[in-house]
Amino acid sequence: MAGEFEFIEWLRSQQRASAFVPVPAGDDLAVLRWDGRHLLLVGADQVLDGAHFDAAVHTPRQIGRKVMNRNLSDCAAMACLPAAAVATVALPRGLGVNYARELYLGLREAADPFDCPIVGGDTGSWDGKLAFSVTILGRSAGVTPIRRCGAKPGDGVYVTGPLGGSILGRHMTFEPRVMLARELAQAGGITAMIDLSDGLSRDLRHICRESGVGAVIDARAVPVHDDARHVAMEEGVEVADRQQRALDHAMNDGEDYELLFTGKPAATQPGIVRVGSIVEEQGLWLDDNGRRPLQARGWEHAI
Amino acid sequence: MAGEFEFIEWLRSQQRASAFVPVPAGDDLAVLRWDGRHLLLVGADQVLDGAHFDAAVHTPRQIGRKVMNRNLSDCAAMACLPAAAVATVALPRGLGVNYARELYLGLREAADPFDCPIVGGDTGSWDGKLAFSVTILGRSAGVTPIRRCGAKPGDGVYVTGPLGGSILGRHMTFEPRVMLARELAQAGGITAMIDLSDGLSRDLRHICRESGVGAVIDARAVPVHDDARHVAMEEGVEVADRQQRALDHAMNDGEDYELLFTGKPAATQPGIVRVGSIVEEQGLWLDDNGRRPLQARGWEHAI
Numbered sequence: 001m002a003g004e005f006e007f008i009e010w011l012r013s014q015q016r017a018s019a020f021v022p023v024p025a026g027d028d029l030a031v032l033r034w035d036g037r038h039l040l041l042v043g044a045d046q047v048l049d050g051a052h053f054d055a056a057v058h059t060p061r062q063i064g065r066k067v068m069n070r071n072l073s074d075c076a077a078m079a080c081l082p083a084a085a086v087a088t089v090a091l092p093r094g095l096g097v098n099y100a101r102e103l104y105l106g107l108r109e110a111a112d113p114f115d116c117p118i119v120g121g122d123t124g125s126w127d128g129k130l131a132f133s134v135t136i137l138g139r140s141a142g143v144t145p146i147r148r149c150g151a152k153p154g155d156g157v158y159v160t161g162p163l164g165g166s167i168l169g170r171h172m173t174f175e176p177r178v179m180l181a182r183e184l185a186q187a188g189g190i191t192a193m194i195d196l197s198d199g200l201s202r203d204l205r206h207i208c209r210e211s212g213v214g215a216v217i218d219a220r221a222v223p224v225h226d227d228a229r230h231v232a233m234e235e236g237v238e239v240a241d242r243q244q245r246a247l248d249h250a251m252n253d254g255e256d257y258e259l260l261f262t263g264k265p266a267a268t269q270p271g272i273v274r275v276g277s278i279v280e281e282q283g284l285w286l287d288d289n290g291r292r293p294l295q296a297r298g299w300e301h302a303i
Numbered sequence: 304m305a306g307e308f309e310f311i312e313w314l315r316s317q318q319r320a321s322a323f324v325p326v327p328a329g330d331d332l333a334v335l336r337w338d339g340r341h342l343l344l345v346g347a348d349q350v351l352d353g354a355h356f357d358a359a360v361h362t363p364r365q366i367g368r369k370v371m372n373r374n375l376s377d378c379a380a381m382a383c384l385p386a387a388a389v390a391t392v393a394l395p396r397g398l399g400v401n402y403a404r405e406l407y408l409g410l411r412e413a414a415d416p417f418d419c420p421i422v423g424g425d426t427g428s429w430d431g432k433l434a435f436s437v438t439i440l441g442r443s444a445g446v447t448p449i450r451r452c453g454a455k456p457g458d459g460v461y462v463t464g465p466l467g468g469s470i471l472g473r474h475m476t477f478e479p480r481v482m483l484a485r486e487l488a489q490a491g492g493i494t495a496m497i498d499l500s501d502g503l504s505r506d507l508r509h510i511c512r513e514s515g516v517g518a519v520i521d522a523r524a525v526p527v528h529d530d531a532r533h534v535a536m537e538e539g540v541e542v543a544d545r546q547q548r549a550l551d552h553a554m555n556d557g558e559d560y561e562l563l564f565t566g567k568p569a570a571t572q573p574g575i576v577r578v579g580s581i582v583e584e585q586g587l588w589l590d591d592n593g594r595r596p597l598q599a600r601g602w603e604h605a606i
């Protein structure tokens with residue numbers, strides 16, 4: 001059985017140089033040079049065995065990729081560029097150093113395309129299940145961060161791709177929309193943005209609450225992913241009801257990691273779909289041959 | 304059973320204003336204004352049930368305090384000031400929202416004296432044990448960070464307080480030496496520093512390796528904590544051997560969270576003790592009526 005310090009030595013041998021990071025991992029803290037012209041953004045997201053992945057099914061490489069991509073997707077939601085990350089991992093005892101290395105290489109696979117170095121963290125082993133936490137630092141790099149609180153009545157509501165059924169596999173393999181978010185924000189006209197982790201019905205509610213507005217979703221406009229239709233079919237729903245069920249999955253499943261944004265975007269791109277409008281009256285409605293209140297049924301952890 | 308979003312609402316109501324943080328938690332990422340004159344330091348440390356605390360024994364307030372204090376102690380080791388923190392927690396299902404609040408209030412108890420706001424994070428519940436991870440951002444604030452790699456032959460080796468037996472309780476209740484570290488670093492003459500989390504024998508090895516030097520510890524000079532003597536007594540060691548055993552605990556137990564530093568410090572303070580010297584030849588020795596090689600026996604997670 002290998003030790004923590006041998007693993008740390010290996011981690012250090014993996015480090016890449018970065019203009020931002022004069023002192024990488026190896027001390028108690030890494031040291032970053034931060035240009036005062038950039039805003040510094042920071043947040044953290046974790047993945048837990050049995051909740052966000054299944055260690056009996058998914059490879060450590062996939063798990064590492066997912067936790068990093070969740071954090072990169074938060075950068076996308078704010079239209080910032082990933083700058084650096086740190087990670088802590090709680091390793092079930094006896095998984096071995098190769099498993100730990102694969103987790104790290106999964107982080108790297110996701111972070112490297114964005115030149116986002118992993119500059120530190122902590123590895124602990126325990127008599128518990130795998131928990132993997134990443135903190136991301138982002139930099140504004142010339143684009144004002146897009147928040148959740150700017151949506152205004154008359155704005156359109158947009159998503160960047162088809163939704164629903166991510167449980168069939170996309171929740172592990174999605175690509176964070178970092179560059180797309182930057183392009184949209186740079187073009188202008190975006191008033192609020194979030195990434196779709198909890199599901200359209202719930203994430204749109206976050207935007208509406210923060211902005212003090214309401215929204216109407218046009219049921220026919222919501223892009224339903226083939227995976228949502230597959231799930232509806234596998235659930236044995238009658239053919240006549242399948243379309244409705246697939247729409248339910250698109251509205252509520254979550255873990256799509258597409259962007260949800262509002263505004264009057266100055267530029268658009270293939271795949272971006274307007275799914276509704278922001279209204280003054282607070283609340284959420286689904287327009288589906290008549291308007292009815294939309295329940296938030298997306299993902300929420302019970303505590 | 305309360306939901307994640309109700310808890311997040313409560314968290315947001317707890318937030319304190321900070322000149323650094325124009326956009327606190329509530330968006331996908333917090334936004335910080337970072338003065339380019341400050342170096343930005345970053346690192347993460349976690350606590351795991353059964354490894355760093357015992358959820359059946361310790362209160363959530365204590366657990367929150369400990370994970371934050373471990374991170375603040377990393378700031379001390381680098382002589383920087385805590386600036387902001389983010390946290391992720393994996394909560395055993397059903398612990399309840401009050402427990403989660405107490406964890407958070409523990410973080411706050413430790414962080415508030417340093418005006419270190421908690422600006423974001425993630426809460427997830429799972430069928431697993433409690434894992435709690437904090438990432439700390441530090442700022443150099445006019446003091447060059449002290450690294451592990453600067454020790455030179457002829458330097459003294461110092462610790463800031465008595466060591467050993469922290470398992471009796473101090474590992475949960477220690478005070479991070481942030482202000483002391485700043486004062487020492489500002490006065491000058493410190494060449495390398497680390498906080499004693501893994502134990503003197505192991506943490507001094509980290510400094511020696513990074514600096515390419517060796518060290519000799521004077522056994523009679525090591526300040527042995529009363530707790531180390533109590534542990535030796537409780538272990539039923541013969542009276543004649545108790546002193547030796549207590550010294551072993553002082554050298555190896557870890558989780559003291561005192562500072563270990565090298566150099567020719569320009570200022571000293573009550574409680575700071577010189578325990579040895581840096582030498583050119585790489586290796587560690589204990590001078591105890593004759594020099595013998597010192598094994599590193601401090602804490603290391605097996606992977």
